[in-house]
Amino acid sequence: RLNGAARQVMGDLMAARMQAVSLNHAVKVFFYSDHQYKICDDVNDDGTVDYGEGNVQVKDIHSNYHDVTLTKSMNPVFQPRGTASPATTITLSSTTNISLIKYVKVFITGSVKIE
Known part of the structure; x- marks a missing residue:
C-alpha cells in the first residue's frame, strides 16, 4: 500500500x-x-503561485490508501523550463507499521524519484 x-x-x-x-x-x-495536496498554476503570470490560483486539482491519498500519511519539507514549484525549487522531500509513512517509510524526492532539475 x-x-x-x-x-x-x-x-x-x-x-x-x-x-x-x-x-x-x-x-x-x-x-x-x-x-x-493541491496543484495550482500561475495563471496571471505574476511569478507567484497563490494558494487556490488557476486550475486547482485537489488530491487525496486516503481515497485509495487510508493507512498512509505524508509530510513534506517544502511545497515545490515547477517552472516552465521543467526545473523545480526548492528541492523537496515528501515522506510517506504507514499508520499501521511505523517502520515502513518511503520518500518521494523532488530535485532542482525537476526530476522526481522514490527512495
Missing part, C-alpha cells in the same frame, strides 16, 4: 512538472494536510 501511495504522489508531481512546461508558467504543489 505504501508503494502505491508513493507512486501516486510521484505521478502527480511529474504531471505538475509537465503541466508547467506545457502551459509555460509555474505550477506549485501545496501539501496542506497529512493526506491531501
Whole structure:
C-alpha cells in the first residue's frame, strides 16, 4: 500500500512538472494536510503561485490508501523550463507499521524519484 501511495504522489508531481512546461508558467504543489495536496498554476503570470490560483486539482491519498500519511519539507514549484525549487522531500509513512517509510524526492532539475 505504501508503494502505491508513493507512486501516486510521484505521478502527480511529474504531471505538475509537465503541466508547467506545457502551459509555460509555474505550477506549485501545496501539501496542506497529512493526506491531501493541491496543484495550482500561475495563471496571471505574476511569478507567484497563490494558494487556490488557476486550475486547482485537489488530491487525496486516503481515497485509495487510508493507512498512509505524508509530510513534506517544502511545497515545490515547477517552472516552465521543467526545473523545480526548492528541492523537496515528501515522506510517506504507514499508520499501521511505523517502520515502513518511503520518500518521494523532488530535485532542482525537476526530476522526481522514490527512495
